[in-house]
Amino acid sequence: MRTYKLTIAYDGTAYQGWQRQANTDRTIQGILEKCISGQTGYPAEVNGSGRTDAGVHAAGQTASVVLRGIAEEGFFTGRVNGAIPEDIRIVKEELVKNGFHARKSAVGKVYEYHVDTGQKPDVFTRRYCFHFPHELDLSAMQKAAGYLTGNHDFATYTDKKDEKSTKRMIYAIIVSGQGGRVTIRYEGSGFMYHMVRILSGTLLEVGSGQRSPESVVDALRSRERQQAGFLAPAQGLFLKEVRYR
């Protein structure tokens, strides 16, 4: 038995998200499992670090796969890549210690949310940005981001509260902008369902003057979803990196 860690990039535009579903072939996990099982001749489970929603992209999703024996070098990055659609790429394969699990072993995640603030949506980034044609006050956004950084109960900022705990640690939220593009980068211990998209919607409301930076703290304390901002659309979100010890 051999455990492999895969690093995977995908353009989520055409997919119904990471997680395998009975009623569609258009999931990343489903496509990888079907292809790998087809190559090995036995069912292989591909465990992701987490689910990404329909339309969300990944530059560095990770997954673990347990094979019955050692695979030839380049089995994933060569053979499997050759058999899957070109908008999904296994960019790295690593033989790791048995027991490694992409989700359970993860200690942190990095997401980025990309916004096109131009008057007209950029034709080249329209699949990879949320088009939000407002002049954004980046310093107000960064101020609000500062309030959200740290160890907090983020019950407000999710659409499905984790039953064990709604506390999460956010190490950093970095707001940056250049030439009609604003990027919000999130580094944290982990994020609940829709959490990054709701945080992004909230920060965009702050940036466009619809709410004050301080209001995100009141919202945090309220534990009420309706106190947070809108759910920013999936196409602006990228899972950049999953961290392990």
Place this chain on the structure above:
Amino acid sequence: MRTYKLTIAYDGTAYQGWQRQANTDRTIQGILEKCISGQTGYPAEVNGSGRTDAGVHAAGQTASVVLRGIAEEGFFTGRVNGAIPEDIRIVKEELVKNGFHARKSAVGKVYEYHVDTGQKPDVFTRRYCFHFPHELDLSAMQKAAGYLTGNHDFATYTDKKDEKSTKRMIYAIIVSGQGGRVTIRYEGSGFMYHMVRILSGTLLEVGSGQRSPESVVDALRSRERQQAGFLAPAQGLFLKEVRYR
């Protein structure tokens, strides 16, 4: 009679090029003309600065249109944009002097050719780069680019020789690279059919060690297409800007 200058961006992936064709609706010119004529109620001709091939992109194509009278402000950037596919955007409309013609009045053009040199094609740029997984010697490419800069007979570097003259002036060719991406920027008086793509293929052959920088000069003198390099694929090419006095 009023003349408008339009600046247009398009993702060429889904199109059969700029020029209107009888046998397909998938051309940029065809789509713009159909939409504008539909709005004005009379046939309107949209004259581009030049044709772009099937699959080629534009960040700053220009076109001129003559209307029978003045249009309301935002007619093109608002009304027309609202009725055409989102991978074509009129980014700017300007009322200009009658007599302006996007092609005849142009005095220069800027193109960029984008190359993804990574081992695996980047899932997010695969529509906008040519994937050429070689380590490129940028200084050799820049040296060859220097030989091609200036006023030369470029008969070698086209697939359809201009009958009037095959001389063109290239003001600059700039080769730059960063993080698995190489960009070749061309600024010139004008370019013949396939010229930028053939120059790019030739420079990529230089960069990957398949030919010497000096060989581009011998090729230039030969006036024989087969002395030039390969035709680099359309998806890496962008028309960035058209210049006027």
